[in-house]
Amino acid sequence: MKRWKIVLLVVIALFAAGAIYATVLVRRGFSARENPSWVEAFAAGIAKSLAVPATYRLKNPYAPTAENVREGEEHFADHCAICHANDGSGDALFGKGLYPKPPNMRDADTQNKSDGELYYTIANGVRLSGMPAFGPPSGSISGKDQPTGDAETWKLVLFIRHLPQITSEELEDMKKLNPKTEADRAEEQQEEEFLNGGEAPKRPAEGHQH
Numbered sequence: 745m746k747r748w749k750i751v752l753l754v755v756i757a758l759f760a761a762g763a764i765y766a767t768v769l770v771r772r773g774f775s776a777r778e779n780p781s782w783v784e785a786f787a788a789g790i791a792k793s794l795a796v797p798a799t800y801r802l803k804n805p806y807a808p809t810a811e812n813v814r815e816g817e818e819h820f821a822d823h824c825a826i827c828h829a830n831d832g833s834g835d836a837l838f839g840k841g842l843y844p845k846p847p848n849m850r851d852a853d854t855q856n857k858s859d860g861e862l863y864y865t866i867a868n869g870v871r872l873s874g875m876p877a878f879g880p881p882s883g884s885i886s887g888k889d890q891p892t893g894d895a896e897t898w899k900l901v902l903f904i905r906h907l908p909q910i911t912s913e914e915l916e917d918m919k920k921l922n923p924k925t926e927a928d929r930a931e932e933q934q935e936e937e938f939l940n941g942g943e944a945p946k947r948p949a950e951g952h953q954h
């Protein structure tokens with residue numbers, strides 16, 4: 745047999761095998777309940793690793809020491825709780841009014857994300873949502889001066905990992921760190937003075953309605 749005939753036969757055989765496999769796939773459907781064949785798993789694995797930025801695969805370079813988690817917690821109370829709530833539930837004034845809503849970060853959906861993925865989300869934000877980009881402007885960790893990324897952002901990732909185990913004492917602490925309006929501060933100060941034996945705090949005029 746001539747060589748071109750052999751090549752042609754091989755090509756036809758491959759096409760036929762491909763067509764049979766495609767028919768089987770279509771008949772069986774793409775239900776996520778069934779385990780995929782190794783061909784599908786292999787192809788999906790390659791596609792996923794091509795689509796995921798290298799950042800996603802990074803491990804947090806900071807250890808979850810009490811101090812590091814605490815730093816993340818302080819930062820979170822100050823910058824993130826307004827939308828995400830101190831406990832990460834998203835049950836906050838701004839969070840409730842947003843669509844898409846901030847997810848409950850204690851749930852598996854968030855906790856199963858890799859460290860790098862959480863870092864990337866915080867650094868770059870989520871387009872077409874209320875989630876802003878935080879940290880150094882480029883949001884990338886490839887910069888020469890920041891070979892391992894922004895420390896504050898990594899500590900926020902540590903704190904997000906800690907959310908499912910957060911204690912009520914920690915939540916009380918965070919309340920003190922939440923941003924306050926001038927009016928909140930003035931009221932707190934009056935209350936404190938009162939408790940220290942000063943004048944009774946002024947209440948808003950009776951009958952005042954919003």
Ligand code: HEC
Nearest residue numbers: 823824827844845846853854865866870873874875878900
């Ligand atoms: C103005 C509101 C707002 C602020 C402030 C905010 N976020 Fe978000 N965040 C959102 C919204 C809305 C989403 C959901 C976006 C989406 O649907 O993909 C989100 C999503 C996220 C996610 C992705 C969670 C997941 O499971 O995909 C992370 C992580 C996150 N925020 C961390 C933070 C951190 C850390 C801060 C503070 C430095 C912060 N956010 C501040 C609104 C906010």
